[in-house]
Amino acid sequence: MSSTTQATPIPLSRKPAGRSASGAKTACIRTFGCQMNVHDSDRMRRMIQDAGYAEVQRYEDADLVILNTCYVRENAVDRVKGHLGELNRLRREGRVKKVALTGCIGAAEESAALQRTYDIDLVLGTHNTYELAEFVGLPTMRETYTPELPGTEGEHNAFVTIMTGCNYQCSYCIVPSVRGRMICRPMESVTREVKNLVAGGTGYVTLLGQTVDAWRHEGRRFCDLLEAVSEIAPRVWFTTSHPSNMEERTLRAIGERDTIVKRLHLPVQSGSDRMLKVMHRGYKAERYRRKIEVFREATPDGTLSTDIIVGHPGETEEDHEQTLRLVEDCAFDSAYIFKFSPRRGTEAATLPGTVPDAVVQRRFLEVLRQVEQNAFLRNQRKVGEVEEIYIRHGSTEDGKAIGETWSGHAVHVNTGAAPGNYVKARIESAGPHVLYARIMN
Ligand code: 5AD
Ligand code: SF4
Secondary structure (H helix, E strand, O other): OOOOOOOOOOOOOOOOOOOOOOOOOEEEEEEOOOHHHHHHHHHHHHHHHHOOOEEOOOHHHOOEEEEEEOOOOHHHHHHHHHHHHHHHHHHHOOOOOEEEEEEHHHHOOHHHHHHHHHOOOEEOOOOOOOHHHHHOOOOOOOOOOOOOOOOOOOOOEEEEEOEEOOOOOOOOOOHHHHHOOOEEOOHHHHHHHHHHHHHOOOOEEEEEOOOHHHOEEOOEEHHHHHHHHHHHOOOEEEEOOOOOOOOHHHHHHHHHOOOEOOEEEOOOEOOOHHHHHHOOOOOOHHHHHHHHHHHHHHOOOOEEEEEEEEOOOOOOHHHHHHHHHHHHHHOOOEEEEEEOOOOOOOHHHHOOOOOOHHHHHHHHHHHHHHHHHHHHHHHHOOOOOEEEEEEEEOOOOOOOEEEEEOOOOEEEEOOOOOOOOEEEEEEEEEOOOOEEEEEOO
């Protein structure tokens, strides 16, 4: 199952070193994890470019390598360790000169041990990424690279951070301790950035934050901000939301506003009230179900996705059954399913009732099967429909581009259209994860 919080798999190539054609200093940024990290990487990219670095894709071509990391699950740390080991080897061979570790692992306690073991030159958390500016030789720091500034100007598709941190204390989650408490960005600052982006050619804006729907500022709430942005940008989406903050008004706005992509990502984590309480999620399964009913009624053709954790300490067979039941009732179009991973410093890491690996694996597959069955059936219903598709990634050698419908479905389509354009195509077939469409002549 793919995940918004998983790193893009990056092969560690062993080809001979090469430098940028101009002989300039070179840097390579690898991003692991969620959209917040993608956005932070964009900001760091601007810093290295301003400092005169040419960006390269391979470690062995880079003077400076920046690993912008995720700490949400244990395997994320293991993966980063693999990259650090490879970088040590390249450094010994004189190919890579400096290594920086940034993002959520950088903000965690564990980073000190990693710095010693792997001899990392710079470790930055999520609150002080601006210090990278100084490291790469730029004179100004904090003022120049605050989150106020656009990270992706001029791109067809941009992420705009509207809030950072999180005020929840979910039992299993490391985010509040590495990202801090919620800070909401003023509405005018967001709308100004969106206006600039749109003027610069951006056609798709995603509002970002750990709990975007908790955004509030000077009496205004998330729905006010979403509506304002939906009047400026031609295409808008937002992620991630928290069920306790999701208002009916927002659910209705998704259905009513033409420029909002009709896709809701609303992490539920579990279908069992008992587990939701242990996790400190702040809602019961019934309240979640009711919100989904409103969404489905307001947006019958929309798509719904969620996050689910299997094997949280203390999860019983009965809890698991209730999750399966909720998955069936909500008929998710997709779900990111996670096996519980104990994160040091979280409450869940100290709780009794560890679920054996084999049980976690079985439950994982049962939830996955249930999600995929529903998703496949729902996707089948789209076959034959003609859709306006936004191209996200241009075509590869097989001539297929990857796009997105207004309902939020991912589509493979046979077009040479560049990212940022729209094409009209007929859905010809469907799998559990994507639709396959053919351009209309
Ligand atoms: N173990 C497993 N999954 C986790 N998530 C967050 N922390 C953990 C953890 N310790 C999942 C949650 C969250 C998503 C981003 O990652 O489902 O919504
Ligand atoms: Fe983590 Fe819970 Fe905050 Fe989401 S709402 S970031 S799961 S603490």
